[in-house]
Amino acid sequence: MKNEELKAIEARAADWIAERDRSDGHLPAERQAELQRWLAESTAHRVAFLRLDQTWQRADRLRALKPAKAPEAASRPTRIGGWHWMVQPTLKRAAAGLSLAVLTLIIASAFRPQQRQDTVNYATARGQRQSIKLADGSQLTLNTATQLRTAVTPRARQVWLESGEAFFDIAHDAQRPFVIHAGKQTVTVLGTKFSLFREGDRLNVTVLEGRVQVQGEDQGQATVLTRDHAALADAGNVLVTLQSPQQVNASLGWLQGKLVFNEVSLAEAARQFNRYGIKQLVIKDEAAARIGIGGVFDAGNVEAFARLLHAGFGLEVRVSGDEIQVSTPTT
Template sequence: MSGPAHRATDLAALWILRQEEPDWTAEQQAELDAWLDESLLHRAAYLRLREGWRRADAVARDEAPETPDEIQQAAPRRWQPWAMAASIALIFGISGTTWWRAPAPVAPVNFATPIGGHQTIGLADGSRVELNTATAVRAAIDGDMRTVWLDRGEAYFEVAHRNGVPFVVHAGVRKITVLGTKFSVRREGDKVSVAVTEGRVRVEDLSPAKASRAAVITAGDLAIARGGSTLVALGAKEKVEDALAWREGMLTFTSTTLGDAVAEFSRYSSRPILIPDAAVAAIRIDGAFEADNVDAFLRLLSDAYGLRVEQDAKHVRISA
């Protein structure tokens, strides 16, 4: 997809996201109508995304999706036959004429932290990104494009508001679109977790050969996506706080299995922690621990739970 087409798609996604806000006003509708009238590319991107999202929502509700006429009525402006034909050509990619010249792409800037690292970076648009342990991101920011790729690890975003320019985070096949908000994204293979502390976020599944699937979450919500499924925990403020405790250098566990707790600590240590016994791994624990003080955590397991902790230069082994 060319530069203008890509940006028109991102802006269309932002408009659709804003339309779902409960305080959507007539003035905002007028702004949207003006943007749609600016170019056929804008209208084509909007209609294509709106149809895809409406169809996905209809399938989820087991209802008939909107017809093209119903979609057109959602953004009624001065449609002419020639405009309809040109828009259809743009939507389905059958236009043989190049009507624009793509600008030079913005070179992404790379940022990374080592195991146990923690770094906050400022982006050119005024946004801030806080990187957790073993994290790698790329950011491409200019006047009308704000895109970040989370290649691995976990990052917390404080997005500066910029009218008309969405902030987009790609994590594998997941695309997170926002305007100005605070949220975190964690990527572990094909598992992506999104926790929101402020504002509104749209999480999409861009898997090939699948209809566009999206979930909208707000402050206090948590979304966990894996494969073709997305689980949303609404009003999960405590879970969100636990998920973001790393920003204070802490790991917080609430009725967490020892296996999961150990997996968290292993992210901050070059020595893997092993639990061969499934019964030991299933023990539930609670508490808050310093992420970089695994020794204190291991002492607790020995003192409070009577578990055996064996260490060498390469591994830590926990057993009954």
């Protein structure tokens, strides 16, 4: 979708919110039905409306300055930092009576990005998994060393994946798309099952069921993934691959506490194990790092994996503090 189209959608969403605000938060039945038709036309419409509506709610402190009995006046959309904000003329008159210093503090507080009071934080320690059931019936499973926060309200469903990996089983709700913010990527769904693994600005997506839309900040068009599709996304690119059901199930082995390797290098296997335990697997030389590994392993038992490396490949294994050092035999 082109930037011009996105701007037009944002502008229309701002008009709807302004009209609702003029009606004290409740549109007449006929206009509400028209709004619902507009929202149903496109996921982009719903996402723009929900995101803008949430941003507008952050300005509640400013709107609280509006007198209880004010004459009706049209709201004027104003663009601040890329968003449309509705500023009531009566609000400006009320604010005019405040000192400049007080008004500055109020505006700075209202427009500063902040965590909403209706968000809930979750975090898992290294090697820990946690299952979460949200108010809408959606279920989340957090993998090792994962941090996220959720905000599920009657108007919107959002998650911020700060780091780590999570599996999402999203309850269908056509009126409230489920939006996940993961760094520079935004993932939008209605109802589906998929996993996300975030490392900095890089995001791995694996879809088990349904459809998932991935939109990057620097991408002009969203990418839609369906069942058995996986994607690796960064700020400006999305690489999509079609996987076999076996590959998808392997990537989700962590849900049962397993690591499933299909001829990956020992270096990659070590990287995966090191996400779960205190003891870190250190591969000491390139020859050992290039060895191909296949099989199903307990993610929390790196010691057993190291014993298999010694027994199956004849590799030297030495424990030094919190490191398990692996190398090819010396001659």
